[in-house]
Amino acid sequence: xSRVKSWVTYLQVAPLALVFLLxxxxxxxxxxxxxxxxxxxxxxxxxxxxxxxEELLLSPVTWRTYxxxxxxxxxxxxxxxGIGFTVAYFVAFHVRSPTMQTVLFLICTIPFWTSNVIRxxxxxxxxxxxxxxxxxxxxLGLINEPLEFLLYSDFSVVLAYVHLYTLFMVVPIxxxxxxxxxxxxxxARDAGASGWQTLVxxxxxxxxxxxxxxxxxxxxxxxxxFVTVRMMSGGLSASxxxxxxxxxxxxxxxxxxxxxxxxxxxxxxxxxxxxxxxxIRKEL
Amino acid sequence: xxxxxxxxLVSLTKRYGETVAVDSIGLRIPAGSYCCLLGxxxxxxxxxxxxxxxxxxxxxxxxxxxxxxxxxxxxxxRGTAMMFQSYALFPHLDCTDNVAFSLKMRGxxxxxxxxxxxxxxxxxxxEAYAGRLPAQLSGGQQQRVALARAxxxxxxxxxxxxxxxxxxxxxxxxxxxxxxxxxxxxxxSFIHVTHSQDEAMALADLVVVMNGGRIEQAAPPREVFxxxxxxxxxxxxGGHNVLPAAVARAGAGGGPFVAIRADxxxxxxGTSGEAGVTxxxxxxxxxxxxxxxxxxxxxxxxxxTLSATLSEARFDASPVRxxxxxxxxWKPEDVHVLGR
Numbered sequence: 001x002s003r004v005k006s007w008v009t010y011l012q013v014a015p016l017a018l019v020f021l022l023x024x025x026x027x028x029x030x031x032x033x034x035x036x037x038x039x040x041x042x043x044x045x046x047x048x049x050x051x052x053x054e055e056l057l058l059s060p061v062t063w064r065t066y067x068x069x070x071x072x073x074x075x076x077x078x079x080x081x082g083i084g085f086t087v088a089y090f091v092a093f094h095v096r097s098p099t100m101q102t103v104l105f106l107i108c109t110i111p112f113w114t115s116n117v118i119r120x121x122x123x124x125x126x127x128x129x130x131x132x133x134x135x136x137x138x139x140l141g142l143i144n145e146p147l148e149f150l151l152y153s154d155f156s157v158v159l160a161y162v163h164l165y166t167l168f169m170v171v172p173i174x175x176x177x178x179x180x181x182x183x184x185x186x187x188a189r190d191a192g193a194s195g196w197q198t199l200v201x202x203x204x205x206x207x208x209x210x211x212x213x214x215x216x217x218x219x220x221x222x223x224x225x226f227v228t229v230r231m232m233s234g235g236l237s238a239s240x241x242x243x244x245x246x247x248x249x250x251x252x253x254x255x256x257x258x259x260x261x262x263x264x265x266x267x268x269x270x271x272x273x274x275x276x277x278x279x280i281r282k283e284l
Numbered sequence: 285x286x287x288x289x290x291x292x293l294v295s296l297t298k299r300y301g302e303t304v305a306v307d308s309i310g311l312r313i314p315a316g317s318y319c320c321l322l323g324x325x326x327x328x329x330x331x332x333x334x335x336x337x338x339x340x341x342x343x344x345x346x347x348x349x350x351x352x353x354x355x356x357x358x359x360x361x362r363g364t365a366m367m368f369q370s371y372a373l374f375p376h377l378d379c380t381d382n383v384a385f386s387l388k389m390r391g392x393x394x395x396x397x398x399x400x401x402x403x404x405x406x407x408x409x410x411e412a413y414a415g416r417l418p419a420q421l422s423g424g425q426q427q428r429v430a431l432a433r434a435x436x437x438x439x440x441x442x443x444x445x446x447x448x449x450x451x452x453x454x455x456x457x458x459x460x461x462x463x464x465x466x467x468x469x470x471x472x473s474f475i476h477v478t479h480s481q482d483e484a485m486a487l488a489d490l491v492v493v494m495n496g497g498r499i500e501q502a503a504p505p506r507e508v509f510x511x512x513x514x515x516x517x518x519x520x521x522g523g524h525n526v527l528p529a530a531v532a533r534a535g536a537g538g539g540p541f542v543a544i545r546a547d548x549x550x551x552x553x554g555t556s557g558e559a560g561v562t563x564x565x566x567x568x569x570x571x572x573x574x575x576x577x578x579x580x581x582x583x584x585x586x587x588x589t590l591s592a593t594l595s596e597a598r599f600d601a602s603p604v605r606x607x608x609x610x611x612x613x614w615k616p617e618d619v620h621v622l623g624r
Contacts, residue, residue, distance in 0.1 A: 186339050187372035191386030191437070192360030201388070205376045 028264075035257035044253055052258035062243070062259075066266075069239045072154075072229075073222040076161040080218050081211065083162065084169025088210075089203070092177035093185075105174070108167055120160050120231045127151040127159075152234030160232045161222055168221070169214035176210030177203065212278035216271055223267050288315040288440055288472055289350025289363075291336070296345035298331050298497075305331045307497035308345065313475065313490060318467050320484035321477045323494035324520065329477045330445060332494070336475065337366040337443050349440065360386070365439035369446045371430035373418035379405060380414045383432045404432040408466075424455045431466070442467075444476040448483060460486055481521045485509070493517045513623050518543040525549070525590045529621065531564070541622045548618040549592035551580050552611045553604045563613035566590070568604045580604060582612060 035052055038045040056062050087108065095101050111119055126132045127150040134146040149155050180203065188198040226241030240263050247256040291313040298306040306328040313319045321329035334340035336347055338359035347355045354362045373382050380401045381388075387397035405411045408428040418426055427447060434442055447463065448456045464487050467474045478484055484491045485505045492502040493516075501513035512518035515526045524543040555565045566584035578599040580592045592612065604610050 181370065181372065183368045183370060183372040184374060186359075186366075187368055187374070187433075188385070188389075189339070190337065190359045190366045191389055191433070193385075193389045197389050201385070202374060 031257045031260050034254055035261050037254040037257075039252055039254045041251070044251075052254050053262075056255065056258050056262065065238045065240055065243050068237065069223060069241075072157060072161065072239065073219050075158050076165065076222050077215060077218055079158070079162045080166045080169040081215065083166050084214060085173055085207070085211070087166070087170050088174040088177055089199075092174055093203075108170055111163070112167065116164060117227065117231070119164060120228060123156065123160060123163075123232065124151060127156055152232070152236055154233070154237055156232040157229055157237055160228050161225075164228065165218050165221055168217035169211075172210040172213040172217075173207055174210070176207040180206050208278045209280045212274050212280050216274055219270055219274075220267055223263065223270075289352075290315050290348075291441060291473060291475075292346075292348040293332070293336075294346040294348065296332065296335060296347065297343045298328070298335060298340060299343045304497050306335070309494075309497075309499050311492060311499060311502055313473055316471050316473055317489040318464065318474045318487055319476065319490040319492060320488035321475065321492050321494060322479070322481060322484040322520075323500075324479060327494040328497040329479075329492075329494050333366075333443050333445055333475060333477045336441070337364055338362055339366070360389075360437075363440040364443055365434040365437050365441075366443040366445065367427075367430050367434045367447055370450060371418075371426045373426055373430055373433070375418055378415050378417055379410060379421075379429045379432075382418065382429055383436055385433065386437050401432075401436065404436045405429070407435075408432045423451050424459055427451070427459060428462075435470070439472065441473045441475060444474060446477055446479070448478070448480075456483075463487065485521075493520060495520070511620060512543055515539075515541045515543070515622050518620075518622060523547070523593070526622070527587065527590075531587065539622050543620045543622055544614050544618055545620075546579075546591050546593040547577075548614055549590070550598070550613050551582070551592050551594060551604055552602055552613070553608055555609045555611055562616055562619075563611055564590075565609065565611050568606050568608050568610050571604065571606055580610075582610060584612070 034044070036048045036050070038047040038049050038051070091101055091104050091108075095104060124131070128134070129146045129148070129151070131151070133150055134143075137143045138146065184202055184206075185198055188202050193201065224241055226239055226245045229237055229239040229242050230245075240259065244256040244259050244263075247253075247259065291311075293309055293311040295308045295310060296306060297304065297308045309328075309332065321332060323329045331340060335342045338354075338357060342355055345355070346353050349363055354364075359366070374385065377385065380398055383404050384397040384401035387400060392400075402411060402414055405414055408431055410425060410428045410432065413421060413425060413429075418429065421429065427450075444463075448459055451459060460483060463474070463476070476483075476487060488505055490502060491505050491508045493500045493508065493513075495516050501508055501517045503511075503513075508517065509521060509523070512521065512524065518524040518526050518541075523546050525546060526541050526543050529540050529542050551568075564584050564587075566582045568580055569583045569589060570579075570581035572579040572581075576596060578594050578596060580594065580599075582590045582592065584590060590612065
């Protein structure tokens with residue numbers, strides 16, 4: 001066997017390296033570069049200024065928006081984790097037949113058969129002032145006035161997030177659960193563990209990698225989102241993504257780029273923190 | 285030490301829908317004995333063990349431990365502990381926490397339970413590995429930890445589900461000795477499921493041979509080997525030739541088959557003598573040299589292949605080669621009439 005010449009090896013990694021370079025490194029580098037540019041109402045002026053970052057970080061609006069975005073992410077994370085874990089637990093441990101498991105799993109993915117936007121919009125006639133939810137509650141005599149908080153509120157934003165992204169929690173947690181050797185549960189029972197003790201002492205620790213992967217999905221998606229916030233809050237709530245979209249619609253690209261860099265650093269920090277807590281490699 | 289209880293199974297039955305996995309078995313295991321449930325896969329031995337452990341619900345019948353009926357009790361309340369086939373150690377806990385698990389479930393504080401776990405690890409010579417995760421241990425070490433985990437609850441009966449099957453042959457024999465000496469030291473009953481007759485012979489005080497959900501024979505190993513109760517037992521434990529009673533001209537009593545131990549047959553080359561009352565003529569089919577013994581396979585028209593185990597010296601005195609005609613003979617007292 002002869003040693004492969006070194007240039008052949010380089011050739012072999014070249015395609016993927018090129019793809020990464022063109023579609024990942026170059027765009028992010030461009031954003032970083034543009035974030036230092038100057039701009040006025042009509043054009044972008046190449047420069048090296050810290051002004052974009054200064055304006056961004058010194059504005060109380062930025063801090064409030066980040067706070068709200070993080071709040072959305074946290075609430076959504078907690079809810080998707082709770083629901084996702086429960087659904088995964090049910091399908092993995094309570095449903096005995098593999099066929100039924102597959103069927104239920106497919107049912108979980110049904111919402112994904114249509115686009116995000118349609119799924120969001122379909123909440124509007126349901127939650128609106130004269131929507132299905134309010135009409136039903138009034139007809140049942142439970143309330144006299146329509147509930148205003150149902151639509152165009154933080155509530156509706158979080159509701160849409162949970163609806164859209166719970167599956168991202170279900171899948172990795174379900175995967176983790178299916179890898180748990182069933183005899184471990186019997187061993188726990190043999191040692192006198194109750195159902196709850198087995199859950200806390202055996203299942204939960206063994207699902208940590210799945211929880212971490214699901215959390216990374218949900219948190220990164222919610223942190224970068226702007227469509228959901230815009231649609232479901234009717235423009236009443238803000239998010240970092242929305243802030244950037246607004247800056248771009250005013251052609252303030254360097255300002256949006258600076259914001260994007262800050263957001264990217266924040267999300268990377270969050271993901272790094274999660275990876276520190278849980279070793280997800282054994283799941284991949 | 286308090287008097288350990290006997291275990292008694294009374295018409296114990298397990299059905300899965302239409303299939304009967306365990307068919308109304310009755311068995312008494314005296315206190316402090318090493319009992320092996322032996323049989324081919326699907327014979328119901330594991331199901332029986334799991335019913336005793338409480339991991340499988342009995343469809344009918346009772347399990348009595350001492351004077352208590354434990355049939356309906358949860359696993360941890362029975363006074364039994366189970367060691368699982370793949371050991372089922374918790375992969376996220378180190379050896380100490382694995383062993384201390386059941387103490388933790390009872391709400392015993394961390395200091396106490398870890399101290400007791402380390403003590404138990406010492407008894408299986410694993411204290412040096414107390415901080416390791418199961419994945420960092422060899423098969424034999426994992427088994428010791430699993431043993432320690434099962435024993436920390438001071439069970440009256442230890443249930444072992446094919447405990448040696450995951451080990452390589454060398455280790456299997458070593459762990460086999462350790463299991464036996466542990467059982468002798470603790471003085472509690474061990475119920476050990478296996479499909480290996482060697483294992484059962486080497487370990488058991490009481491061998492329970494099972495087939496098709498029923499007990500074929502429950503007896504000490506010597507009795508099982510010398511007086512197999514049925515053709516199935518004789519074939520399954522090996523070392524026997526099962527012949528139709530008519531061929532061996534056995535007495536009228538008993539069933540249609542007889543068994544003759546392979547080491548009680550003698551093999552002579554040629555077909556010189558008449559085929560007599562205690563001999564058969566056939567053709568040597570195979571000759572295997574096994575060290576201290578030689579195994580000769582013989583084809584006899586109309587019968588399954590017979591086998592004779594000869595000492596090296598006896599074989600050398602009158603050697604045969606594959607393909608040669610041979611005469612098999614035995615003493616009348618070596619014919620064991622099978623019950624069924």
